[in-house]
Amino acid sequence: MKSLHTDSDWTKSSGTVFWAEIAPYEHVVQIYDHDDTFLNTLFAFVTDGIRSDDCVIVIATKPHLESLHERLYESGFSLEDLAAKNLYMPLDAEVALSKFMVNDWPDATLFLDLVSGLISKAKKDNRRVRAFGEMVAILWAREQVGATVRLEQLWNSFCESQAFCLFCAYPQSGFTQDAVDSVMHICSAHSKMIRTGNDKGLNDIYYKSMGIA
Template identity: 30%
Template sequence: MNDMPINGKWISAGADQFWTDIARHDHVVQLYENDGVFLDTLTGFIEATIHADENVVIIATDQHLSALEARLGTYGVEIERMISEHRFIPFNVEEIIAEFVIDDDLDEALLLKAASDLLTKAAYGKRKFKMFGEIAPTLMAQGYKDIPMRIEQIFDKVFHEHRSCLYCGYSSKLFNGDLSQYRSPVCEVHSKIISGSVKQLTHVLYQQMPSSLSN
């Protein structure tokens, strides 16, 4: 599967430059073809955040959290120390979802409370922060249709107000491997897309979403 950008050409940037400067205030999405590509990108995202002396919040499945921590360890990141210092702040996505999806429906007041709590934890020590989340894709995988987009829209507004980077990762399997979905509502709520078929530990291939070019 080859993911083609909307305007026919990816832009390349170093991972530190992309996550710290280019996408500093963006809502970024990646439709990835396999976990190897995704985990490399997420590792680069975390390393760039650490290099910038910022906190990073990761909301992911247990499987992804375990694989991520193992990868970070191989690159010399002292996970336990980072957690104890509130620099690396991991959450199980199912536990977060349970805070605001009640009886198969979204309670927006509880979602906003959960978002506020996450932001408070993210800003520990009055540091800047970035966040990765797979709340919406997890709900999509469970068969929810409307709730994932409502959550994306609310988080988009919250992070726009706080001017912090939010990175979301979706397996392309959720779209039957069809990356023409770059024009889907999922991607349109984001301001930048990054390639999902190339490993991006040290460099990122990205493109601005057309709807956000004037932002």
């Protein structure tokens, strides 16, 4: 994982080539304005991974999983075939949280047990892995800021020892008070940020170690 710093410059990339260029160890965040915006990005992340023969792990809320599965089905993908080929591993984010949250705080050992098991299964047949996680967004929505930041830190520590790309997303509606400081807290834990327009699910991507342009 590249080290975090406060360089003020961003490098911009077209969204149409972003997922093709993405590398292991990257921790990507999207702060989105509408569900459709986020789902378009997630769909691109998942389908590009499948077509690249990666194993894609998706830890999302039940409504988002249902919407994603509907889009995959409409695009001709079979969830059964993807699972059989070890190309797609969905998991309910609330269920995942219940496996390692203790007294409203992420337990590091239990977290490691969960994610190491998932990654080990995903890397079967020497596949590359990419993962999406929405657990942090759930904690953030509950105003559990400390637990959110801690979970991001646990993900970063795990990514340092395992070669895979991690993508997470937060609804913009969650940043209502002290927005600048709140966004900085989130962006400081990531190596890339997806900035989206109101009319597209995937617009421009900005590469930076920390901060907001």
